[in-house]
Amino acid sequence: MISQHLPALQVVIPLLTAPVCLLFNNARVAWILSLVASSVALVIAALLLQQVLTVGILTYEIGGWAAPWGIEYRIDPVNAFVLLIVAAIGTVVMSFAPRSVASEIPEQQIALFYAAYLLCLAGLLGIAATGDAFNLFVFLEISSLSSYVLISLGRDRRALTAAFQYLIMGTIGATFILIGVGLLYMMTGTLNMADLAKRLPLVADTRTVAAALAFLTVGISLKLALFPLHLWLPNAYAFAPSVVTAFIAATGTKVAVYMLLRFLFTVFGATLSFEAVLLPTILLPLSLVAVFSASIVAIFQDNIKRMLAYSSVAQIGYMILGLSFVSVTGLTACILHLFNHALMKGGLFLALGCVVYQLGSADISKFAGLGRRMPWTFAAIVVGGLSLIGVPLTVGFISKWYLVLAALESGQWWVAVLVLIGSLLAVVYMWRIVEVAFFQPAPRQGSQRREAPLSLLLPTWVLIGANIFFGINTDLTVGVAQRAAVWLLGGAS
Amino acid sequence: MAWLGLYNYWVVIFLMMAGFYAVITRGNLVKKIVGLNLFQTSVFILYISMSKVQGGTAPIVDNEFAIYSNPLPHVLILTAIVVGVATTALGLALVVRIRESYGTVEEDEIHHLDKSF
Numbered sequence: 303m304i305s306q307h308l309p310a311l312q313v314v315i316p317l318l319t320a321p322v323c324l325l326f327n328n329a330r331v332a333w334i335l336s337l338v339a340s341s342v343a344l345v346i347a348a349l350l351l352q353q354v355l356t357v358g359i360l361t362y363e364i365g366g367w368a369a370p371w372g373i374e375y376r377i378d379p380v381n382a383f384v385l386l387i388v389a390a391i392g393t394v395v396m397s398f399a400p401r402s403v404a405s406e407i408p409e410q411q412i413a414l415f416y417a418a419y420l421l422c423l424a425g426l427l428g429i430a431a432t433g434d435a436f437n438l439f440v441f442l443e444i445s446s447l448s449s450y451v452l453i454s455l456g457r458d459r460r461a462l463t464a465a466f467q468y469l470i471m472g473t474i475g476a477t478f479i480l481i482g483v484g485l486l487y488m489m490t491g492t493l494n495m496a497d498l499a500k501r502l503p504l505v506a507d508t509r510t511v512a513a514a515l516a517f518l519t520v521g522i523s524l525k526l527a528l529f530p531l532h533l534w535l536p537n538a539y540a541f542a543p544s545v546v547t548a549f550i551a552a553t554g555t556k557v558a559v560y561m562l563l564r565f566l567f568t569v570f571g572a573t574l575s576f577e578a579v580l581l582p583t584i585l586l587p588l589s590l591v592a593v594f595s596a597s598i599v600a601i602f603q604d605n606i607k608r609m610l611a612y613s614s615v616a617q618i619g620y621m622i623l624g625l626s627f628v629s630v631t632g633l634t635a636c637i638l639h640l641f642n643h644a645l646m647k648g649g650l651f652l653a654l655g656c657v658v659y660q661l662g663s664a665d666i667s668k669f670a671g672l673g674r675r676m677p678w679t680f681a682a683i684v685v686g687g688l689s690l691i692g693v694p695l696t697v698g699f700i701s702k703w704y705l706v707l708a709a710l711e712s713g714q715w716w717v718a719v720l721v722l723i724g725s726l727l728a729v730v731y732m733w734r735i736v737e738v739a740f741f742q743p744a745p746r747q748g749s750q751r752r753e754a755p756l757s758l759l760l761p762t763w764v765l766i767g768a769n770i771f772f773g774i775n776t777d778l779t780v781g782v783a784q785r786a787a788v789w790l791l792g793g794a795s
Numbered sequence: 796m797a798w799l800g801l802y803n804y805w806v807v808i809f810l811m812m813a814g815f816y817a818v819i820t821r822g823n824l825v826k827k828i829v830g831l832n833l834f835q836t837s838v839f840i841l842y843i844s845m846s847k848v849q850g851g852t853a854p855i856v857d858n859e860f861a862i863y864s865n866p867l868p869h870v871l872i873l874t875a876i877v878v879g880v881a882t883t884a885l886g887l888a889l890v891v892r893i894r895e896s897y898g899t900v901e902e903d904e905i906h907h908l909d910k911s912f
Contacts, residue, residue: 436871443878447885454889459896460909466889470818473831473882480838480875487868488845 305349309362309375312346312385313431313441315339317424320417329404329412336416337396343427344389351382355782361433370497376433379786383637384430384560387644391552391765392423394648398761399545402655406543407455415455419549421448426557435483435493435569438561442479442525445557446472449550453542464537471524471534478521485514486569498569518565526558528585528622529592532615539611540664544655547607551614552648556640559621563636566625567790585626590720592619597727601734606657607664609731610650613690616724617643620705623717627708633787634780635704641779642689642697645772649765650686653679656754656762669735671744676753680739682766687732689769692725696773700780803844810837822902824893828886835879842872 304311319339323332353360354377362375377385396419407415425445432438450472454465487493489510490501505511520531527535535555539547593616600612617639624636654664656679661668673680689696702725709718753759772779810833817830846868854866894900897908 436874440874440878443882447878447881450885450889454892459893462889462893462896463905466824466886466893469882469886469889470827470831473886474815474818474834476878477835477838481841484838484842484845484868 305353307362308346308350308353309360309377309431310364312343312350312389313375313424313428315342315346316420316427320420320424323413323417323420327413329409329416330400332413332416333396333400333403336399336420337393339420340389340392340396340423343423344386344393347382347385347389347427350377351386351782353377354379354382355785370492370494373437374433374494374496375431376496377431379782379789380563380637381430381560383641383782383786384557385427387641388423388426388430388553388557391549391644391648394761394764395545395549395552395652397764398548398652398655398758401755401757402545402659403543405659406457406545411455415452415543418448418451418455419546421445422452422549426553429557430560433495435486435495435498437493439476439480439483442476442561445554446476446525449546449554452546452550453538455546456541456543458541460537461541464534464541468534468538471531475521475524475531478517478524480521482514482516482518482521485510485517489514495564495569499571502570515570519562522558522562522565526555526562526622527615527618529588529595529615529619532592532596532618535615536608536611539614539651540605540608544607544651544658547611548648548651548655551611551651552644555614555618556644559618559625559636559640562622563625563633563790567633582626582628585622586717589619589622589626590717592616592622593720593724594727597724597731600731601727603731604666605664606666606669606735607651607654609666609734610647610654613728613731614643614647616728617647617690620701620721620724623721624701624705624708627712628791629708629711630784630787630791631704631711632708633790634783635701635708637783637786638704638779639701641783642701642769642772645697645765645768646686646689649762649769650683650690652758652762652765653682653686656682656758659758660752660754666734666738669738670742671739673736673740675744678759679754679762682759682762683735683739684732685766685769687728687735689773691728691732694773695770697769697779698773700773700776704780803840807837807841807844810834810840824890824900824902825887827902828883828890831886832879832883835875835882839872839876839879842868842875 316339319335323335326332360377363369364373403412403415422445425441425448428441429438432441450465450469453468454462486498489505489508490498492498492501524531539551596612596615600609603609603612621636621639624632624639658664689698692698692702705721706718814830814833814837818827821827821830846865848862848864851862851864852860854863890900897905899905
């Protein structure tokens, strides 16, 4: 009975818990509610993924209105996977939250923080679950507006300007998406994605559809911070509270990548958009530039949160690179990296959250000698860094491996070489942390710095452990990613 | 004179570009928000224009009329207007907070105060 309503419950539970948090207006109650809502979302996402893998696509008609007219939720292998990662990160981040939030956000704002977090979670899950183009825009705005609020809660006053900058760029991106959806509606008279996919080929050669594709691609690229539209990201990640950075870095851009996949492959269909408009010639070079420019900028950052933010821009480059090959292996690499990068960046930003909790800052100058004072935290950073670089036995290796395979498969061996060189740049910026933390003597004052409390370390190590677990045991991730890739390309033809 | 028939769309493009221009060039954060608002408003007109059916009336079922305008874009854009209002409110709230902590709403002065913008 209830299993039939899972696709809707996935989104509705966090959405309705948010106002309840506000009504109680108590930090502890709000936290418990958020943790429960996130875990329930995780359980639902796991059930959905399992159902999709055994039964096939699930559809749910909101309010009982039939599909092309009413809003339809459509769960297939691709978004079931995205739902799982978003809900999983949400749950882990929430178990990390109470101590870190209490130290970074004023007491009277904590309930508000949890309410905004739940709205953001609901928005992100909604984007992934919905099969309706306009509904996607609404959820996008729910998640964006709440993430602007979350970012502005940072202690540094620069969090405010970062949130403002993100608001401006995010709104422009969302409005572009709105224009794109409007143009599609103009040509086809439908907003349902599956229906759009059927009707678009009939009007494929019109300029309106080409314009819609352009608006959607640019709008979503703004949201996923594809070079050169990434300017909002570094400040937003650097000045947001640690918990928010970990959550948004691990989920926000991933869901945007999913949106791009959804529109390019399901709605437009690979043949239409790629052969007609030649996206590979635009997205492929841009993604490579993203990898190199962002990695090089990352090397010169002194604020480690900011450094990892630039590294995120580079990693997004890898995802888009995989996407731009338009092959099963390429898409597998893209979806795998989407999942894996959420694990590594989630873990790394949580580890940094531990550092900020103890030090009050993420500046590299304060890291001297910390490797011995906070061994578990820095071990987590090292493992996360190795994963980021793509060392075997970590998840980073798996996705890089598929990326290189896809490059070789498409006959562009030089892309494979560039991917490897890009990984070396990651070695350079991760090495800077290791060098300062382990090989520099600790300053004499401040010697009372100790290891972060267990309640912070445990969630961090859950994510870092997942990096190693899924690096060795690849059946689940690769299997699902491959099925999703085949489904995306097959559903498109 | 086919391009005259697209009058609404010319208005949309003009408003959109004017708003976008204001967002990019104005240093005053409030003016940026106003530009952003203009930019969003142009999209509302785009949606409303596309729902117009020639000779159609308001979509209220009546025996006298056979052709109705398409009500769906109106409904969609009501949602988008709400989103726009929320964005503006949040943007202005942020401007208030920025003004409280920096004492100014001019982008270059904020940039001068700390190099984050």
